[in-house]
Amino acid sequence: MSCSTTLKNKGYRLTPQRRLILDIIHEADVHLTAEAILGQLEDRISGVNKSTVYRTLELLEGLGLVVKSDICGGRVYHHAEEGHHHHLVCKSCGRQFHCDEAVLEPLKESLREKLGFEADLNHHIIRGLCAACQS
Amino acid sequence: MSCSTTLKNKGYRLTPQRRLILDIIHEADVHLTAEAILGQLEDRISGVNKSTVYRTLELLEGLGLVVKSDICGGRVYHHAEEGHHHHLVCKSCGRQFHCDEAVLEPLKESLREKLGFEADLNHHIIRGLCAACQS
DNA sequence: TATCTTATTGCAACAGGATGCAATTGCAAT
DNA sequence: ATTGCAATTGCATCCTGTTGCAATAAGATA
CATH class of the missing domain: 1.10.10.10 (Winged helix-like DNA-binding domain superfamily/Winged helix DNA-binding domain)
Incomplete structure (x- = not known):
């Protein structure tokens, strides 16, 4: 459609x-x-x-x-x-990394079971530090 | 300090x-x-x-x-x-719910182990549907 | 206290995004 | 094809947030 x-x-x-x-x-x-x-x-x-x-x-x-x-x-x-894809964004260097949907699946289930919350993690953005910037 | x-x-x-x-x-x-x-x-x-x-x-x-x-x-x-707290925001009714930090811990470890990415999930916002709005 | 350096501020202008209202128009009914 | 309704648009204005620049001032030094 x-x-x-x-x-x-x-x-x-x-x-x-x-x-x-x-x-x-x-x-x-x-x-x-x-x-x-x-x-x-x-x-x-x-x-x-x-x-x-x-x-x-x-x-x-x-x-x-x-x-x-x-x-x-x-x-x-x-x-x-x-398609579902997610971004890991490094707060230090600003680079973006792809993150598989499978990584978020446990969280999704956890929120569903424990809180009855149906999370919409489609195109979710997670900020943090990439491997290079952690040193 | x-x-x-x-x-x-x-x-x-x-x-x-x-x-x-x-x-x-x-x-x-x-x-x-x-x-x-x-x-x-x-x-x-x-x-x-x-x-x-x-x-x-x-x-x-x-x-x-x-x-x-x-x-x-x-x-x-x-x-x-x-203090660390997180918001679950319902996209339908707009209400906000508290979410324990423990729920996000597995994701944090997963990203660290699999991608070497140190996620900063402090005060993270997750959108979705609350239990009431799912019917 | 006075001087100096330069970080910081106020100001004006700008950019991205949102809103109210009258004019326009998509589309259903005839 | 015509009409009517109300959704949608263009326009002007507003709101939130940002930026460049000159003026101001925090704070170190003598």
Whole structure:
């Protein structure tokens, strides 16, 4: 089921702006800032306002179609189906490392069993010190 | 060792603004927004600029004296010695729950052993669905 | 106490993000 | 095709947080 169909089925309108934002996000293989999305949008149709971009991204995130995360002091977005991956961010050198989902699974189960809390650890960010910076 | 002494020992100047910000944070038993800190600061000395507040908070956070976290779309600060506690935030109803440090310990060890990454899970925020909202 | 160095501040401007309102428009019904 | 409803947008403004620069001041030294 495409994202456009999801929007329609949930009663939202499929405006040209929303279609294009979805296209831009689908085509991207990197995380995009709102600004980048706005830039690409302006290349395709003129007169789009940034508030529309922010609103659309908020809507898409709320519907689970887009994932928003804060990395390196900036906010980025990517498609929700891109797969689950997590970032370990070193507070000292700023580098990012990939972290397998399997590592977070025990925590997820623990929270579920002990507290009845269904954690959403999709695209979770964990800060700390990388091996190189610990010395 | 007091926070003021820490600042001095690390070569930073103890300006009146910094002293007062430290006082305000020490006196507070709740998380404070930058705006709240600025407001209380203005009650004590006049003419303080918000950029000073933000800069001081950044400095204190960098020195580990203050903890900054993002809760409910806003950024709050509290004293670093307040103790380790973690927030489970429900994405549906917005409520927050306390989570024991022991729950995060296995993850911390896992990251250390498998990836050599020393995770800083102090005041970590985990989003998901609480028991009530899962039905 | 006076002087000096330079860290720190206030200020203005800026950037990213959010909001209220009137105009516009998507889309269902006819 | 036309109409009507209300969702959505553009616009202006606001809010939170950041940055560069000149003025100010903390604190060390004599």
